[in-house]
Amino acid sequence: MSSEIPVKQVDPSSDPSNNNKKTGSVDLYASRKKIYVKEVKGFFQRIRNVSLTLLMGMYFLFVWLTLDGQPLIHFDLPAREFHLYGATFYPKDFILLSGMLIICAFGLFFITTLFGRVWCGYTCPQTVWTFIFMWVEERIEGSRNKRMKLDKAPLSGEKLARKSAKHTVWVLIALATGLTFVGYFYPIRELIADLFTFQASGWAYFWVLFFTVATYLNAGWMREQVCLYMCPYARFQSVMFDPNTRVVSYDPNRGEPRGGRKKGVTPSEAGLGDCIDCGQCVQVCPTGIDIRDGLQYECIGCALCIDACDEIMEKMDYPKGLIRYTTENELEGRTSKLLRPRTFGYGAVLALMISAVVITIATRVPAQLDVLRDRGALYSFNGQGRVENSYTLKIANMTEVPQTFSLSVRGLEDIQILTQTSLTVESGENRSLPTVVDVPPDSVEANNSTIYFQARSETDATLVLETESRFVGPTR
Structure with a gap:
């Protein structure tokens, strides 16, 4: 039995939104239409207010602590030191940064x-x-x-005052x-003092201006354009979706057919679904x-x-949830699974990386x-008839204070540092x-023996460093 997909012929010249009706051509570019977002209150908006307050509080506060x-x-960056919550990291700790980025990536995949x-x-x-910018605008x-x-009105004193106040904020x-x-790269107290006394470098002024302009344009003017056209996540998110992914969805089985009606009229009386097509x-x-x-x-x-629809449903005395977080399976009446192979896979990698x-x-x-042993010479005899080897010891201090180390060596009888x-x-020094x-x-039993160098801190008794090397001597 064959199946056919219904096809409808579309004539571009008949499209009322097409400005080139006479030529029959289609515009491949449409100017952006400004979106006027209506303020709404509800459960999910309260969650967002909490998350916004916490995130912005941490962003603006932590730089001062x-x-x-x-x-x-x-x-x-000039000193190549990264101070995070009392710990100092150096470029040699790059593996940790790589681990953090992998955790962020798989955390995003897992949640998605x-x-x-x-x-x-x-x-x-x-x-x-x-x-935040929308709240100021409102x-x-x-x-x-x-x-x-206001946008359609001709220029007036009130319009100029409101627009100027908004853009100023x-x-x-x-x-x-x-x-x-x-301020996370240039101590904030020094930065502000240097900026306003014109003691800061040109790069400091450049980056402050750059991020100021970027924030103003992205949050004030571009807004959804960043999400739609600049953010790559919007493009590859569907790869991580499946019928069990819980997303914001409209329930057509309950809402259709749409239509307006007076309050108090039930959907069955109106012969319609729950959606009153209020927009x-x-x-x-x-x-x-x-x-x-x-x-x-x-999306x-x-x-x-969801908040907007629940508010309307409540006014109409209809059950909430016409728009809700749900899955494709649930909308089609099937059971939805929270845990599945893909989830286990992302979760396992995430847990492994966090643990590591x-x-x-x-x-x-x-x-x-x-x-590092001096490879230019195997060994030599000194004036006392003892066998010598030359080395270069490298010590990196990644603590916050200077450290004085006492050096010693062991592994062969009567071995000593001359x-x-x-x-x-110093702190951060190599x-x-x-x-x-x-x-x-007589202590050299083989031509290649293992010895151990030790550096014990006199500043911090718990800080003891030890590494092995090789001692080369004559064959007995």
Whole structure:
């Protein structure tokens, strides 16, 4: 039995939205239509307000906090030091950064397979700053209808005052954002003092200006354009979706057919579904889509349409949930599974990487001792008839304070260091020390023996470094 897909011939010239009716051509580019987002209150909006407050509070507060005189978070690029919550990391700790990035990636994949784009809707910086700018716009220019009327109205004193006030606040928020971001690389107290006394470098002024302009444009002007056209996540998210992924969805089985009716009229009496076709879900959407058209890549999972629809359902005395977080299987009456092979796979890799990074940090020694044997000569005899080998000791101090190390060597009978046996290394410093070691000829039982160098800190008794090397001597 054959099946056919219904096909409808579309004539571009008959499309009322096409401006080239006479020529029959189709525009491949359409100018952006400004989206006027209506303010809505509800359960998911309260969740977003909490997450927004926490994230913005941490962003603007942490840059000012110090621990033992050191900024809580400071990326000191000239010194190649990264101070995070009292610990100092160096370029040699790059493997930890790689682990962190893998954790972030698989964490995003894991959450996406379960709940779709909740990252975009609640914690993405673009969403967070856009909602702040929208909140400012709402407070200064008024509700959605007032903003639309204001934009269409001719230039007047009131319009100029409101627009100027809005953009002034936007610029101030953007400037605070730029200053704070640069403050994570240039101590914020010094940065502000140097900027306003014109003592800062040109690069400091450049980056503050760059992030100020970027924030102002992205959150104030581009908004949903960043999510739709610039963010790669919107394009590859569907790869991680399956019929069990819980996303914001409209229930057509319950809502269709749509139609208006008076309050108190039940859907059965009206011969319609629960959707009254009020359009509130479209008016509150920050990307301007109609969720009733099905899952779309433009949806950022913010759930504002859920709050708006639930408010209407409550007014109509209908059950809430016409638009809700649900899965494709549930909409089709099938059972939905929370855990599945893809989820287990992402979760296993995520747990493995978190464990690896935690163990690495927990066992990380805040100093390092490396020994390089001089390969230019095998061995030599000194004036006392003892066998000598030359080495270069390299000590890296990754603690916050200077460390004085006492050096020793073991592994062969009567082995000793002939050169300097004490070395002071400043915080964040790497020092090299040429070292000569000798032993009596009778102690050399093989032409290649294992010896151990030890550096014991006199500043911190718990800090003991040890590494092995080789001692070459004559064959007996």
